[in-house]
């Protein structure tokens with residue numbers, strides 16, 4: 001006799017919950033396997049695994065696995081801040097790299113139409129995305145992260161003086177690119193600075209599953225961050241947490257972090273705003289230098305990478321929960 005319940009459990013385990021409960025008729029198992037976000041190699045390996053596991057169950061003579069890609073779409077995590085220059089782009093790029101190191105199938109969108117910076121941070125300047133059936137195919141940036149930025153669509157240094165509707169269109173094209181086919185199921189979106197109408201309509205239209213707020217210690221004191229929080233609340237986007245950037249100063253010689261602004265303020269402020277604190281990143285020369293060179297500091301396995309990894313781990317837990 002085939003123990004369908006035990007088999008279902010086994011299939012769920014090896015597929016990470018992507019296999020539907022199996023059905024059995026006259027010795028033939030049928031089930032659906034959700035392969036969205038998997039690259040072709042991973043998809044085939046998982047399908048083969050699921051099939052052979054089903055075939056190994058007693059009383060099973062054949063197994064038919066239907067591949068589907070509907071259940072899980074590409075989830076968007078928006079990275080925003082109350083004001084410019086606090087390190088949104090730096091955090092977005094390095095979160096993408098760090099989440100990839102943790103095994104996430106992550107992509108990166110630079111939604112800063114007027115001042116794109118991800119092409120530089122992710123060493124993909126000058127590349128042009130191809131398109132199929134008028135949907136763009138993401139470019140592969142540093143550390144193999146699929147990405148798209150406005151900088152990939154317009155010639156270098158050309159000012160982009162667009163108005164609202166055009167900006168919305170351009171953003172829509174970046175977000176509706178062929179992400180799933182590029183193996184992406186989690187998209188980090190680096191938002192433009194500010195909390196205006198463009199941001200709000202973008203959030204309402206593309207429904208991120210959550211938001212990460214980046215703030216500096218000073219910015220928190222000035223409650224700029226609360227403006228970003230209310231932007232996301234208006235768009236009904238849940239808060240995934242707060243990242244404190246440029247928190248303390250990492251000595252370029254010994255690496256020791258000193259705290260000219262004191263410590264713990266951001267964590268307390270996050271608590272007051274009722275959101276999780278994801279971690280802090282020191283102000284460090286090495287971060288600025290690596291970023292400018294297009295080698296995201298999170299890619300290393302040193303002390304410079306660690307704060308980004310810690311934040312990615314905290315975020316990963318929130319995404320799972």
Ligand SMILES: Nc1ncnc2c1ncn2[C@@H]1O[C@H](COP(=O)(O)OP(=O)(O)OP(=O)(O)O)[C@@H](O)[C@H]1O
Nearest residue numbers: 084085086087088089090193246282283284287288
């Ligand atoms: N933790 C850090 N240590 C050192 N330099 C940093 C750190 N975070 C960001 N920077 C530097 O600060 C500058 C601004 O960072 P970034 O471009 O990421 O900010 P932003 O919030 O995206 O800015 P904008 O609002 O203009 O989009 C960059 O030169 C970047 O390299």
Ligand SMILES: [Mg+2]
Nearest residue numbers: 088089112117
């Ligand atoms: Mg930026």
